[in-house]
Amino acid sequence: MSEPIIRFRDAVKEFPGRGRGGRRSAPVRAVDGVTLDVAAGEIFGVIGYSGAGKSTLVRLVNALEATTAGSVTVDGTDLTGLSESALRPVRAGIGMIFQQFNLLSSRTVAGNVAYPLEVAGWSRADRYARVRALLEFVGIADKADVYPSKLSGGQKQRVGIARALATNPTILLADEATSALDPETTADVLALLQRVNRELGITVVVITHEMEVVRSICHRVAVMEAGRVVELGDAYRLFSAPQHPVTRRFVASALRDVPTTAVLERLRERHAGRIVTVRVDEVAGSSAQVTRVLAEHGVGGTIVYGGITEVAERPYGSLTLELTGDDAAVHAALDGLRAVTAVVDHGTAAAPAPGEDNR
Amino acid sequence: MSPDLVPVLWQALAETAFMVLITLAVGGACGLAIGLGLYLTRPGNLLEHRVVFAVLNVAVNIVRPIPFLIFLVALGPVTRAAVGTTIGTGAFTFAMCIMASFVFARLVEQNLVSIDPGVVEAARAMGASPLRIVRTVVVPEALSPLILGYTFLFVGVLDMSAIAGYIGGGGLGDFAIVYGYRQYDWALTAFVVVIIIVIVQLVQWLGNALARRALRR
Numbered sequence: 199m200s201e202p203i204i205r206f207r208d209a210v211k212e213f214p215g216r217g218r219g220g221r222r223s224a225p226v227r228a229v230d231g232v233t234l235d236v237a238a239g240e241i242f243g244v245i246g247y248s249g250a251g252k253s254t255l256v257r258l259v260n261a262l263e264a265t266t267a268g269s270v271t272v273d274g275t276d277l278t279g280l281s282e283s284a285l286r287p288v289r290a291g292i293g294m295i296f297q298q299f300n301l302l303s304s305r306t307v308a309g310n311v312a313y314p315l316e317v318a319g320w321s322r323a324d325r326y327a328r329v330r331a332l333l334e335f336v337g338i339a340d341k342a343d344v345y346p347s348k349l350s351g352g353q354k355q356r357v358g359i360a361r362a363l364a365t366n367p368t369i370l371l372a373d374e375a376t377s378a379l380d381p382e383t384t385a386d387v388l389a390l391l392q393r394v395n396r397e398l399g400i401t402v403v404v405i406t407h408e409m410e411v412v413r414s415i416c417h418r419v420a421v422m423e424a425g426r427v428v429e430l431g432d433a434y435r436l437f438s439a440p441q442h443p444v445t446r447r448f449v450a451s452a453l454r455d456v457p458t459t460a461v462l463e464r465l466r467e468r469h470a471g472r473i474v475t476v477r478v479d480e481v482a483g484s485s486a487q488v489t490r491v492l493a494e495h496g497v498g499g500t501i502v503y504g505g506i507t508e509v510a511e512r513p514y515g516s517l518t519l520e521l522t523g524d525d526a527a528v529h530a531a532l533d534g535l536r537a538v539t540a541v542v543d544h545g546t547a548a549a550p551a552p553g554e555d556n557r
Numbered sequence: 558m559s560p561d562l563v564p565v566l567w568q569a570l571a572e573t574a575f576m577v578l579i580t581l582a583v584g585g586a587c588g589l590a591i592g593l594g595l596y597l598t599r600p601g602n603l604l605e606h607r608v609v610f611a612v613l614n615v616a617v618n619i620v621r622p623i624p625f626l627i628f629l630v631a632l633g634p635v636t637r638a639a640v641g642t643t644i645g646t647g648a649f650t651f652a653m654c655i656m657a658s659f660v661f662a663r664l665v666e667q668n669l670v671s672i673d674p675g676v677v678e679a680a681r682a683m684g685a686s687p688l689r690i691v692r693t694v695v696v697p698e699a700l701s702p703l704i705l706g707y708t709f710l711f712v713g714v715l716d717m718s719a720i721a722g723y724i725g726g727g728g729l730g731d732f733a734i735v736y737g738y739r740q741y742d743w744a745l746t747a748f749v750v751v752i753i754i755v756i757v758q759l760v761q762w763l764g765n766a767l768a769r770r771a772l773r774r
Contacts, residue, residue, distance in 0.1 A: 260682055283686070290684030300679035303773050304697035313693070314683040345773040361683075 202235035203369060203401050204259055208268035209233070211254050228254035230425030231268065238368075241395050241402045243416035243433065245409065245448060251425040252405045256371050259403065260292045261285045273368060290318055293362030293400075297374035299354040301346040307333065307357050308342040314364045332360040336390060352383035359390060363398070370394060372404045376411060384408075388415050409452030413437065413509050421445045437509040438479050455504045455516045457544075465502055466547040469520040472528050477540035478506050479514045487538040488517070495531035497523040518544075562736060562745075569722075569732035570752075576650045576718040576728055577711070584657025584714065585707060591617070591658060592665025593691060599670070603677065603687045613662075620659040625717050628656055629724070646728070649721035657714055664706035668699045701772040708764025712757055719753070729753060 209232045215223035228251045236242045244252045257263040258270045261277045269278045275288060301310050308329050315325045333339040336356040346354055355375060362370055372391060376384040392415050395402050404411060412419050412433055419436050421429040421444055429442040437453075440446045450456070456475060457465060465473055478485050485506065492499040499519040506515035521528045535541045545551030591613060597603050598610040620628070629652045633643045640648045672695060680694045696703070722730025729749055737746030 262678060262681060286684040286686065288684075289682055292682070294679070294682040296675060296679065298673070298675050300673070300675035302676055302694060302698060304700065304771075313680070316693075317680075317683050317685045317689065347773060365683075 201238060203238040203273055204234075204236040204403070205271040206232045206234040206255075206258070206268070207271075209255075209258055209265050209270055210267040211251075211258060211263055212266040227425050229258065229265075232425075232427050234420055234427060234430065236401060236403060237418075238401055239395070239399055240417045241392070241404060241415050243404045243406060243412040243419040244422060245406055245412055245419060246422035246444075247407055250422040252422050253373055255422065256373055256403060256405050259369070259371060260289045260294060262289075290314065290365055291367050291369070293365075293367040293370040295355065295358040295362050295370070295372050295375045297377045299346070299351075299358045299378075301354055301357055301361075303346055306343050306345055307338065307349070310346065310357055311360045311364055314361060318365050328364060329360075332364060335363070336360045350383075351379050352386055355379065355383075355387050356390065359387075359394065363394065363400070368401060370400050370402045372402060374405055374407070377406070377408065384411070385414070391415060409448045412448075413452050413507070417510060421448065433510040434480070434512050434514070437514055438477075453505070453507060453515060455506075456542075457503050457518050461503065462544055465518070465520075466544075466550060469500070469502055470547050471500075471520040471522040472532075472546045473502065473518060473520055473544040474532065474535070475504070475516055475518045475542040475544065476535055477516050479509075480512050484513070485517065488519075488535060491534040491538060492519075492521070492531055495523070495527050495534060497521050497527050497531040565736070566732060569727065569729050572646055572726075573715070573718050573722070573728035573730075576646060576653060576721065576726065577714050579650050580653040580657045580714045580717070581707075581711060583654040584661055585710065587654070587658035588661025588710070589665055589703075591662035592669065593695070595662060595666040596669040596695070597687070597691070599666075603681075603690065617659050617662050620656065621663060625656055625720050626724070628652065629721065644725050646721075646726050649718075649724075649726035653714060653717050653721060656717060657710060660713060661706070661710045664709065665703065668702040668706055669695060671702070672698050701768045704764055704768040704771055708761055708768075711760050711764070715753065715757065 209229055210227065211229040213226045213228055215225050230251070232255060244255060246252045254263055258265055259272060261280070265278055269276055271277070272288060272292070277285065277288065280288070302313065305313065311329045311332055312325045315328060320328065329342070330339065333342055336359050338353055338356050338360075341349065341353060346357065349357065358375070370391075375391070376387050379387060388411060391402055391404070394400050404416060406412065416433045418431065419433045420427045421436070421442060423444045429436065429440070429445045436445060437449055440449045462473070476488050478488070488499070499521055501517055502520050503518035504516050506513055506517070508514060521531060523531070532541065532543060543551050595610065595613050595617070598606040598613070600607065600610070623631070629649065632652045632655065636643050636648050636651050640651050642648050676694055676698060677690060680690045685693070718726070718728050719730030722728040722732070723734055725731070729752065733746050733749035736742065737749060
């Protein structure tokens with residue numbers, strides 16, 4: 199991994215309890231000892247349920263929240279203990295977009311995008327040219343003179359992205375940037391974030407509770423629970439071999455390719471043959487291998503459930519098949535499948551096997 | 558109304574205009590400053606400061622509910638120190654400015670707390686200083702309700718000016734009492750009331766129109 203652009207070292211953020219005196223509630227550790235490196239040029243995902251501390255974690259990067267203990271280093275600058283005025287230039291070098299977009303309703307689209315340029319002291323002429331180029335980049339050049347209230351959610355987030363990119367930041371923080379958008383618009387905005395990363399070389403940190411976001415654009419992922427990072431690694435590995443229960447729940451929520459117990463019961467009603475679920479991914483094996491093994495043993499395989507998608511642009515998924523043929527051939531085929539991929543044998547309708555339920 | 562009274566009425570109108578406009582200008586500016594102070598130092602906000610907030614908050618709570626007539630009299634010594642006298646248009650305008658500042662401060666604060674904290678956070682994330690955020694985010698985002706609040710203040714100030722008039726400040730209130738009420742000239746009293754109603758209606762209409770223009774929704 200190249201030199202990290204963001205380094206968390208035992209970072210802690212504690213919020214004081216509410217109330218006063220004896221009735222004061224206990225302080226809340228939103229971020230509890232996080233050590234983490236984000237490499238320059240990657241799209242890094244932080245996923246967790248609400249209240250896991252991910253939004254607080256990302257606010258430590260641009261010091262909207264100050265660390266209680268530990269350190270956060272951004273682009274070589276240790277933010278710990280810096281004064282508010284010393285932090286302002288650091289913040290200006292980090293773009294941020296928000297779930298609720300946070301556009302200024304009193305300014306037009308162009309006025310919003312120009313705002314960080316005014317803060318940075320750009321001349322009027324430079325601002326004008328830069329705003330035009332940015333609106334062009336995010337694809338809403340025709341909305342320059344419109345007020346945000348007239349825009350759709352997707353358009354608002356494009357304005358948010360243009361505004362965040364205005365001062366040529368090296369890092370873009372996306373705090374639940376697609377959570378308020380419908381699936382189609384989400385895909386558009388994610389594609390735009392991917393362009394920001396690829397074409398402009400900007401490091402993107404994505405905070406989300408949607409595994410779909412991680413699946414489509416993240417290179418590496420940290421899974422957070424109760425202020426801690428419980429699992430960290432390559433997005434593809436996380437999907438294919440989730441370790442922590444929280445990660446497994448997220449993976450299951452993103453890909454409903456493995457039949458649940460209820461689904462399995464219905465499958466058994468419809469299909470009398472032996473039902474097996476085979477994993478299809480780069481680590482376990484490809485669907486071509488599955489087809490070949492079945493053909494070798496003269497066993498029929500009907501796909502009854504499942505799907506194959508991409509994670510980090512690599513194939514990933516599982517297929518549930520009904521195997522038909524005589525018993526010996528089916529058993530031989532099962533052994534053959536086990537040699538090429540991960541297999542869960544659900545048995546037949548007459549003799550169901552419990553399988554290993556990993557969901 | 559006898560023709561002799563016409564110049565007196567004009568004089569009364571001018572006095573009212575003087576008291577109201579000065580109070581709106583001074584009270585508006587001071588009220589905006591105190592209101593911003595309340596908003597900014599409020600716990601969790603940009604310049605969070607428990608002590609400053611508590612002091613401003615208590616000051617506003619003490620001054621605002623005092624009936625203006627009593628406030629006017631009670632402020633006497635301060636007025637004498639500042640203006641040199643406790644009667645007349647100048648003295649009463651001074652008292653009105655102070656009352657208006659505290660009344661408007663609360664109106665300003667109430668309108669500012671309704672601003673989405675997200676936009677303030679976004680501005681902070683872009684490296685904007687608190688002063689810049691006040692100037693370019695807080696005030697513009699709340700401009701429409703602030704205009705309506707200011708219009709509301711106008712009506713309150715006009716009311717104060719009439720009371721001040723009654724105890725010797727001059728203006729329309731004084732005119733209505735001296736030439737209407739005390740002369741049993743109900744028609745004249747009603748005429749002054751109509752003038753006041755027309756002024757209030759015009760200003761309210763203007764305030765609504767400006768507020769609508771400022772609202773980009």
